[in-house]
Amino acid sequence: MNILEIKDLTVNIGEKRILDKVSLTIKEGETCVVMGPNGSGKSTLSSVLMGHPAYQVTGGQIFFKGQEITDKKPEERAALGLFMTFQQPREIEGVDFYPYLFDAYKFLKAARQEKAVSVFDFKKLMDKEIAALKITDDWSRRYLNRGFSGGEKKKAEILQLALLKPSFAIFDEIDSGLDVDALKVVGRAMKRFKKPSASALIVTHYLRILEYIEPDKVVVMSAGRIIKTGGHDLAKRLEKEGFEKIIKAKLE
Amino acid sequence: MPIPRNIKNKKKIATHSSLWDAYNESGYMAQTRTGLDEDLVRLISREKQEPAWMLERRLAALKIYEKMPLPAWGPDLSQLDLAKITYYAKATDKKSETWDDVPADIKKTFDRLGIPQAEQEVLAGVGAQYESTVIYHSLKEKFRRQGVIFEDMDVALREHGELVEKYFMKCVPPTLHKFAALHGAVWSGGTFLYIPKGVKIELPLQAYFRMNAKGMGQFEHTLIVVEEDAQAHYIEGCSAPRYGVDSLHAGGVEIFVAPRARFRYSSVESWSKDAYNLNTKRAIVQADAHMEWVGGNFGSNVTMLYPCSVLVGANATADHLGVAFANQGQIQDTGAKVIHIGPNTSSNIVMKSISKSGGRAIYRGLVDIGAQAEKAAANIKCDALILDDRSASDTIPLIKIKNSSAILAHEATAGKLNDDDIFYLRSRGLNEAQAGAMIVNGFIEPIVKELPLEYAVEMNRMVELEMEGSVG
Numbered sequence: 001m002n003i004l005e006i007k008d009l010t011v012n013i014g015e016k017r018i019l020d021k022v023s024l025t026i027k028e029g030e031t032c033v034v035m036g037p038n039g040s041g042k043s044t045l046s047s048v049l050m051g052h053p054a055y056q057v058t059g060g061q062i063f064f065k066g067q068e069i070t071d072k073k074p075e076e077r078a079a080l081g082l083f084m085t086f087q088q089p090r091e092i093e094g095v096d097f098y099p100y101l102f103d104a105y106k107f108l109k110a111a112r113q114e115k116a117v118s119v120f121d122f123k124k125l126m127d128k129e130i131a132a133l134k135i136t137d138d139w140s141r142r143y144l145n146r147g148f149s150g151g152e153k154k155k156a157e158i159l160q161l162a163l164l165k166p167s168f169a170i171f172d173e174i175d176s177g178l179d180v181d182a183l184k185v186v187g188r189a190m191k192r193f194k195k196p197s198a199s200a201l202i203v204t205h206y207l208r209i210l211e212y213i214e215p216d217k218v219v220v221m222s223a224g225r226i227i228k229t230g231g232h233d234l235a236k237r238l239e240k241e242g243f244e245k246i247i248k249a250k251l252e
Numbered sequence: 253m254p255i256p257r258n259i260k261n262k263k264k265i266a267t268h269s270s271l272w273d274a275y276n277e278s279g280y281m282a283q284t285r286t287g288l289d290e291d292l293v294r295l296i297s298r299e300k301q302e303p304a305w306m307l308e309r310r311l312a313a314l315k316i317y318e319k320m321p322l323p324a325w326g327p328d329l330s331q332l333d334l335a336k337i338t339y340y341a342k343a344t345d346k347k348s349e350t351w352d353d354v355p356a357d358i359k360k361t362f363d364r365l366g367i368p369q370a371e372q373e374v375l376a377g378v379g380a381q382y383e384s385t386v387i388y389h390s391l392k393e394k395f396r397r398q399g400v401i402f403e404d405m406d407v408a409l410r411e412h413g414e415l416v417e418k419y420f421m422k423c424v425p426p427t428l429h430k431f432a433a434l435h436g437a438v439w440s441g442g443t444f445l446y447i448p449k450g451v452k453i454e455l456p457l458q459a460y461f462r463m464n465a466k467g468m469g470q471f472e473h474t475l476i477v478v479e480e481d482a483q484a485h486y487i488e489g490c491s492a493p494r495y496g497v498d499s500l501h502a503g504g505v506e507i508f509v510a511p512r513a514r515f516r517y518s519s520v521e522s523w524s525k526d527a528y529n530l531n532t533k534r535a536i537v538q539a540d541a542h543m544e545w546v547g548g549n550f551g552s553n554v555t556m557l558y559p560c561s562v563l564v565g566a567n568a569t570a571d572h573l574g575v576a577f578a579n580q581g582q583i584q585d586t587g588a589k590v591i592h593i594g595p596n597t598s599s600n601i602v603m604k605s606i607s608k609s610g611g612r613a614i615y616r617g618l619v620d621i622g623a624q625a626e627k628a629a630a631n632i633k634c635d636a637l638i639l640d641d642r643s644a645s646d647t648i649p650l651i652k653i654k655n656s657s658a659i660l661a662h663e664a665t666a667g668k669l670n671d672d673d674i675f676y677l678r679s680r681g682l683n684e685a686q687a688g689a690m691i692v693n694g695f696i697e698p699i700v701k702e703l704p705l706e707y708a709v710e711m712n713r714m715v716e717l718e719m720e721g722s723v724g
Contacts, residue, residue, distance in 0.1 A: 050679050054671065074678035083679070090676040094694025103690070108681030143694070160680065 003028040003065055003168055003199045004049075010059035011048050011224075018044050020224040021060065031200045031213055033235060036221035037243050042203045043087060045221070046172040049201070050084040051077050064168070079111035083166030085157035087173040092144040097156070100144050101126060101163055108164055122163075129162040132192070134185050150177030158189045169193060171202045175209040187212030207239050222247045288339045290314060293437050296340050300406060300440075305417055313426035313436025320430040326556045326616065327585045332528050337500045339438045339471075401446035402457060405473050408444030415446060419477055423506035423562075424534045431530045435471055435504040442472035442503070445486055447513075452483040456518070456704050474505040478513040487518040487707060499527050499553070507535035509543050511565060516544040520707055522714065523552035525581065530556045539565025539594065546702045548711050549576045549586055550718065558616060560589035563597035563625075572601040573699045575711070577718050578611030578643070587617035587634075587648075592658075595626035603634045604696050607643035608718065614646045615664070623654040630658070636666040637695050639688070689719040 004026040011019035019041050026032045034042045048055050049062065051074035062070045069077055092100075102122050109116040117125070130139075133155045145153050154174055161169055171190065175183060191212045194200060202209065210232075218235045220228040220243065227250040228234065238246065293314050297307040322329050395402055401412060409416050426436035445457060478484060501523060509515050515535070523529045529552040537543045545559040561570035572588035584607075590599040605613030615634040636645035647664045669691060677687035693700070693712045700708045 050675075052675050054675075073683070074675060075681050075683045078679055078681040086676060086679075090670070090673045092673055092677075092691060092694055094697030095690055096697075100690070104677075104680040104682065107683075107686060111681055164680065 001028045002026070005063040006060070008060035009048065009057065009062060011044065012056045012058050013054065018224050019048065022226055024219060024226060026199055026201065026217065028199055029196050030216040031194060031202065032217040032219065033210065033215040034201060034203045034219050034221060035205070035238060040221040041224040042221045043172055046084055046170045046203050049170055050074055050082060075111065078108060081167035082170070083161055083164060083168070084170040084172060085161060085174050087176065089145045089153045089157055091146045093146060095144040097139050097142050097144050098126070101160065104160065105163055125163060129159055133159055133189060151179060151182040154178055154182065154186055158186055161193060162189065167197065168199045171200060173203055173205065175204055175206055183208060207235055210235060220246055286338050287335050288438065292339060296438060296440065302409060303413055306409065309421065310437050313433050316426045317430060317433035317437055320433055323429040323431070327554055327583050327614070329554070332500065340440060398451050399448040400451060400453065401444060403444045405442040405444050405475065412444070416444065416475065419475055419508055421506065423508060423536050424504050424532050428532065431502045432504065432532050435473070435502045435532065439471045439473040439504060443474045443488070445476045447478045447482040447484045449479040450481045456485040456487045458487050470501050472503045476507040478507070478509050478515045480510040481512045483514045485516040485518065487704060501527055501529045501531065503531045505531070505533035507543065509535055509537045509541040511538045512540045514542045516546065518546040518703055518707065520548040520711055522550040525551060525553060527552045528554050533557065533559040534562065535560070536562045536564060537568040537570060540567045541565060542569045544571040545573065546699065547574045549584055550714050552582060554583045554585065556585050558587045558589050560591065561599065562591045562593065563599065564593045566594040567596045568594055569597065570599045572599070573702055574603045575696045575699050576605045576613050577715065578605065578607045578613040579718050580609035580611060582611045583614070584611070585614045585616055587615045589618040590630060592621040592625040592628040592630065595624065596628070597625055598629040599631070601632045602699065604699060605645055606637045606639065606692055606695070607645050608639040610642040612644050614648060616648045618650045619660065620652045621655055621658045625655050626657050628655065628658045630660045632662045634664045637692065638666060638668055685719045689716040692719060
């Protein structure tokens with residue numbers, strides 16, 4: 001079964017076309033990696049899938065679990081099971097981090113018409129994930145992402161992923177700004193998320209993260225288009241040859 | 253949200269009218285009239301069986317009121333027709349209402365605020381005496397042993413007349429401005445709090461306990477005396493909308509903070525959307541004493557509220573923390589006034605405002621550093637959050653310095669909701685209003701955290717209610 005189906009997706013910001021007839025299908029349980037140089041449109045694709053209102057979809061359709069979501073609100077997509085880790089998570093002043101986690105969890109549970117666990121049980125779940133992510137500092141007195149280091153922000157995103165339990169995760173450059181140790185922790189957490197029923201779209205520059213999560217599909221983007229699709233071997237080829245050669249070969 | 257079963261029970265209980273009358277004017281209004289003159293002032297005093305001195309003060313205040321023009325400080329009040337206001341309304345003994353008569357939208361507001369049913373009924377004017385709860389009585393007994401007086405103003409006037417006479421309207425004199433004079437003439441109900449020398453009360457004294465005290469409405473008077481070395485925290489108000497007989501509220505709060513005493517006054521106010529809320533709150537702070545104001549203002553048509561600290565003694569200090577939310581059609585003209593008289597006095601003003609759907613939030617403040625106030629220090633910080641292009645915010649700080657040793661800092665910021673912040677929260681499952689409310693609550697968090705937990709929770713819920721329907 002296809003969990004995500006993108007058909008001829010065309011997106012503008014103002015007059016500028018930033019995605020051009022992008023088509024991509026991901027089956028349930030699959031992991032797809034999107035690679036490409038800066039400005040190729042891969043992060044835009046993530047934001048559009050999550051429903052960022054700044055982007056205008058001028059053509060094409062997105063289907064998630066068989067339902068068209070092209071015009072759905074971000075929160076409706078979240079309720080359906082989509083989740084995105086942000087490349088640059090927002091820092092929100094005055095919003096206590098842990099109560100925020102429980103609020104987000106409760107709102108999402110309500111939207112999914114599922115029963116939420118009590119705050120005490122939630123705390124137990126949270127503590128377990130905090131330990132797994134090797135978060136040793138006390139975040140209980142901190143505001144949402146406020147003053148977090150790059151690595152802490154990414155761990156905070158993964159913590160939300162683990163607690164909000166989506167069926168499809170978009171990892172938008174989760175590996176940027178991580179040192180080797182943090183990458184290991186985040187990679188392992190992604191591996192834990194990636195149960196056979198869960199699907200993922202990983203947007204990345206690097207291949208390091210693929211040591212933890214093996215892709216079923218690799219696509220290369222350039223100038224708002226998908227120019228190459230392949231399997232794990234394509235990722236290995238990219239590692240050896242770089243983007244330039246593939247983009248050039250496509251243009252010729 | 254389901255209505256608790258027992259709310260549906262039909263009850264016949266005499267109501268206290270001044271709290272909640274918009275829904276039933278007939279019968280009640282028949283006994284009252286609009287406009288103000290000497291006869292009415294005499295009638296109020298007679299019905300309350302007041303001592304002669306109080307009647308004299310009322311009449312003196314009335315004379316001042318009649319001569320005084322509208323205040324020049326503050327927003328335009330030309331739409332306010334003072335001749336059409338009902339200044340005094342007495343509940344008839346026969347009056348009775350039931351919970352079923354309370355409008356559904358108001359019940360819904362109560363439910364959304366999570367106000368316990370007992371309080372809901374009191375707020376709606378159909379409740380039993382909230383004062384009669386066990387908690388209140390046990391506290392009362394403890395207070396009595398400590399010499400603390402926490403009473404209805406009418407009761408205090410009867411039972412502690414000398415004490416009331418000594419302080420009444422000495423901090424907020426009728427000459428202060430037209431509405432202070434009006435208040436002096438027609439005040440009714442309110443709270444009297446007296447903390448004796450050296451007594452320290454840890455828990456906040458809550459006006460919740462006395463929510464249905466008589467006359468808690470339009471012109472309530474709060475008189476607080478905190479003696480030397482004493483310490484207390486008083487909190488009043490409720491976030492549920494209060495509906496007065498008429499659209500003018502001119503309450504008065506006066507606080508006397510004796511040397512080395514510490515006092516905090518917190519209030520959360522929410523008035524019906526057609527009301528003029530013109531409150532006067534003022535504290536006189538003696539040497540080495542500390543006064544704190546924490547306030548949240550919601551609702552009303554026009555609010556004018558600038559709690560004032562008069563720092564008369566050396567080393568006296570004051571903190572003013574405030575939140576104002578101006579929604580559609582509303583003007584929140586709020587701020588603070590600090591008058592530095594004694595040497596080494598210092599003040600800290602932190603105000604946060606939110607304006608939405610065409611609302612206007614104005615910070616208006618005065619810092620006045622007198623010639624004798626050597627080495628006075630004042631710090632003013634106002635932050636405004638403007639939620640859409642139709643809404644506005646202004647900062648009008650008035651600063652008077654007559655002593656060159658003063659140190660003063662003023663900082664003002666204005667910002668909007670960030671679309672990426674909203675998107676971030678929506679991607680986690682919050683809808684647009686919930687995301688906005690979360691960010692707004694984060695914005696006011698430094699002030700809300702100073703409130704006792706139940707008030708903080710309620711203030712956050714108020715913001716959530718105000719943010720509803722903000723989509724688009």
